[in-house]
Amino acid sequence: MSETAQFLITGVVAGAAYALLSLTWALVRKVSGQLFFLSGSMVVLGVLGTNALTERGWPMAPAVVVVVASAGAVTFAVDVLILRRIARQTELSGTLVMLALAFAMDELLSLGFGPEPRQLAPAVPGPPVSFLGASLQRQQLLIVAATAVLITALVLAGRSRWGKAMRACAENPTGAMLVGIHPTAVRTVGLIIAAALGALSGVLLGPVAAMGASSGFLLSLKGFIAAALGGWGFLGATVAGLFLGLTESLTAGYISSDLKDVVSLALLLLVLLGKDSIRLRRRVRNVRVSDDRREAPLPSHSVTD
Amino acid sequence: MSRIALLTVGACVVAGTVGCSAAGQSSSEKDGRTVYIGAMFDLTGPFAPVGTAERQAFTLAVAQAERDTGIRVRTRVEDSRTSPDTAVKITREFLRDKVSAIVGPTPTQLCDPAHRLTDASRTPMFCITPFPEKTTPSLFLVDAPRVTLVGDVPARFMQKRGWRRVACIYTADAGGKGYADAINQAAPKYGLKVVASESFQQGDTDLTAQLTKIRAAKPDVVYSCSSGANLIAVLKGMAQLRMAQPVFAGHASVNYDIAHLAAPNLPPGGLFSDASPVLIPDQVPSGMAGAAKAKQFADAYVKAHGGKRPDTVAGYVADTVAIIAQAAKAAGSTDRKSLARQIEKTCGYEGVLGRYCFSPANHRGLASESNMIVRWTPTGTFTLTEVLSSQNAPAPSPSAG
Numbered sequence: 001m002s003e004t005a006q007f008l009i010t011g012v013v014a015g016a017a018y019a020l021l022s023l024t025w026a027l028v029r030k031v032s033g034q035l036f037f038l039s040g041s042m043v044v045l046g047v048l049g050t051n052a053l054t055e056r057g058w059p060m061a062p063a064v065v066v067v068v069a070s071a072g073a074v075t076f077a078v079d080v081l082i083l084r085r086i087a088r089q090t091e092l093s094g095t096l097v098m099l100a101l102a103f104a105m106d107e108l109l110s111l112g113f114g115p116e117p118r119q120l121a122p123a124v125p126g127p128p129v130s131f132l133g134a135s136l137q138r139q140q141l142l143i144v145a146a147t148a149v150l151i152t153a154l155v156l157a158g159r160s161r162w163g164k165a166m167r168a169c170a171e172n173p174t175g176a177m178l179v180g181i182h183p184t185a186v187r188t189v190g191l192i193i194a195a196a197l198g199a200l201s202g203v204l205l206g207p208v209a210a211m212g213a214s215s216g217f218l219l220s221l222k223g224f225i226a227a228a229l230g231g232w233g234f235l236g237a238t239v240a241g242l243f244l245g246l247t248e249s250l251t252a253g254y255i256s257s258d259l260k261d262v263v264s265l266a267l268l269l270l271v272l273l274g275k276d277s278i279r280l281r282r283r284v285r286n287v288r289v290s291d292d293r294r295e296a297p298l299p300s301h302s303v304t305d
Numbered sequence: 306m307s308r309i310a311l312l313t314v315g316a317c318v319v320a321g322t323v324g325c326s327a328a329g330q331s332s333s334e335k336d337g338r339t340v341y342i343g344a345m346f347d348l349t350g351p352f353a354p355v356g357t358a359e360r361q362a363f364t365l366a367v368a369q370a371e372r373d374t375g376i377r378v379r380t381r382v383e384d385s386r387t388s389p390d391t392a393v394k395i396t397r398e399f400l401r402d403k404v405s406a407i408v409g410p411t412p413t414q415l416c417d418p419a420h421r422l423t424d425a426s427r428t429p430m431f432c433i434t435p436f437p438e439k440t441t442p443s444l445f446l447v448d449a450p451r452v453t454l455v456g457d458v459p460a461r462f463m464q465k466r467g468w469r470r471v472a473c474i475y476t477a478d479a480g481g482k483g484y485a486d487a488i489n490q491a492a493p494k495y496g497l498k499v500v501a502s503e504s505f506q507q508g509d510t511d512l513t514a515q516l517t518k519i520r521a522a523k524p525d526v527v528y529s530c531s532s533g534a535n536l537i538a539v540l541k542g543m544a545q546l547r548m549a550q551p552v553f554a555g556h557a558s559v560n561y562d563i564a565h566l567a568a569p570n571l572p573p574g575g576l577f578s579d580a581s582p583v584l585i586p587d588q589v590p591s592g593m594a595g596a597a598k599a600k601q602f603a604d605a606y607v608k609a610h611g612g613k614r615p616d617t618v619a620g621y622v623a624d625t626v627a628i629i630a631q632a633a634k635a636a637g638s639t640d641r642k643s644l645a646r647q648i649e650k651t652c653g654y655e656g657v658l659g660r661y662c663f664s665p666a667n668h669r670g671l672a673s674e675s676n677m678i679v680r681w682t683p684t685g686t687f688t689l690t691e692v693l694s695s696q697n698a699p700a701p702s703p704s705a706g
Contacts, residue, residue, distance in 0.1 A: 006514075007514055110353055135545055
């Protein structure tokens with residue numbers, strides 16, 4: 001029983017971390033339609049930057065504020081200098097540029113902070129706490145709580161005027177401009193928030209894992225899988241993140257730890273194949289319907305059926 | 306006129322051919338006093354912490370080798386980026402550039418494809434890994450075979466401590482699986498039983514699911530079969546699950562950076578690992594091979610790198626460069642084949658890690674005379690706790706399989 005509880009708790013904590021990162025992917029996808037491969041680099045910037053400042057005697061809170069703001073500033077610069085220029089190009093170009101930027105960012109982090117891994121002191125120190133026979137670090141409780149708060153905030157923001165403007169910019173920039181929304185500004189704000197969120201995730205995860213310049217990629221990949229599984233929505237990504245964490249933990253616990261990542265990637269594959277298959281069926285149905293219409297127009301009720 | 310033109314063209318072709326062949330012969334091969342070493346370290350990518358330390362050691366070792374031998378060492382250092390493709394590309398460039406010998410790469414997955422290229426040209430290559438199962442006429446390794454280093458040594462220590470049930474948590478890559486295979490092979494010889502074996506990906510941050518299974522298997526000791534900072538994830542997971550068992554850290558996790566990170570997460574049962582003289586130069590028992598040189602090298606390294614202390618891989622690189630320079634001096638030639646033959650004759654050379662003895666049949670030079678085991682301290686340092694002598698190896702227990 002305690003083993004099952006431990007696997008479940010481990011899954012929820014890992015899922016919360018994945019959910020947190022999936023939000024950065026979902027947000028950037030919403031505002032720009034691009035894939036935010038910089039997410040992992042921002043997590044690492046959060047850890048290495050905060051560690052560098054606290055080792056120089058800075059108190060934790062101002063260090064976190066400066067690092068989160070720096071992540072936003074870096075992303076703002078990247079957006080102005082590079083991303084805006086590729087905004088009108090194909091999705092593939094955007095994806096490749098984002099990937100290149102992520103690798104470049106990792107190298108810069110390695111040059112700036114050194115290649116050695118670093119960790120942060122826990123914000124909530126103390127021995128592990130017991131819950132339903134399972135034990136977890138206090139910092140992990142903070143991660144779960146912070147994830148819940150951030151998700152709620154983002155979901156609420158998504159339903160606000162700003163959220164609607166954000167969606168409008170992503171879906172129809174011209175239409176958004178006609179009703180007085182500035183798509184470029186909304187996009188930039190979205191990117192900055194995503195970067196800040198990534199850095200904040202690093203600050204939260206830094207005490208539970210040592211990270212080096214190239215450590216963000218795997219975590220970020222899990223965030224991507226969760227966002228894709230959840231359909232790129234905030235709530236969907238959160239639920240998918242938790243599902244992914246639980247699936248991985250239970251697979252490692254009851255089947256084999258060798259299959260942990262295989263299962264998460266297989267899930268992504270299944271969902272993508274499923275979505276493609278649904279899309280294909282819809283297209284085939286639409287083509288059939290339009291053919292039928294051309295050949296022998298039917299009454300409207302039979303078409304909508 | 307046309308005859309003159311023909312002669313001119315002919316002369317140019319001959320001159321060009323001679324020029325090309327002269328250019329093809331490297332300067333090192335011409336004067337016999339300059340050895341040209343191509344080195345590749347992982348200066349970026351997941352192995353960057355190791356690669357950076359290696360490069361620092363390389364610079365220091367080259368200067369030392371020049372002073373000791375009077376041979377001029379010309380170098381070319383490249384970043385293998387923890388990528389097999391890059392390692393192969395760099396090896397090709399080195400061979401085209403006609404280097405006398407190659408130092409690196411470090412990870413097994415880079416060494417395997419790279420040394421296949423050097424075999425064809427008989428260029429000596431020193432991979433900084435003990436993991437390749439077999440050496441070749443051009444491949445040299447500076448440490449004991451994998452099974453001895455990461456299998457027999459920990460198993461002997463565990464047997465001595467009375468720990469019989471071993472759990473292995475390993476990274477799902479060639480390195481981690483190498484550790485897991487080695488301890489599985491060694492365990493029965495020392496009366497140990499591997500009661501759990503769990504894997505994880507490089508960089509995984511939460512290993513509690515795997516460690517929960519390990520805890521259920523009730524091991525006496527946990528062997529962290531991984532490299533670098535993966536050890537920290539193991540220690541944090543064990544602390545979370547309140548596991549009090551001692552931990553034996555994998556050979557490639559042992560350095561001062563990791564010791565600093567591990568310090569707040571030490572298990573109640575203690576954290577142990579093997580150690581080289583370079584790691585603890587002030588604690589090496591007197592008379593042990595390499596003690597004096599290790600102290601000298603460590604002091605120079607600390608002075609050159611702002612107080613940063615060297616680790617075992619830095620020692621591997623230092624000894625490799627010294628062995629190549631010594632061989633070039635003894636051979637009186639820096640031609641690749643003569644150099645390889647001379648390295649095979651190197652026996653009794655005392656480096657910073659111990660005494661070396663190569664032969665045509667033995668390309669693993671470091672003679673395993675004794676192994677030091679250290680306990681990691683809460684201040685981020687190491688304390689010598691045991692010296693395992695290979696002459697007095699404990700006999701396998703009656704329960705050995």
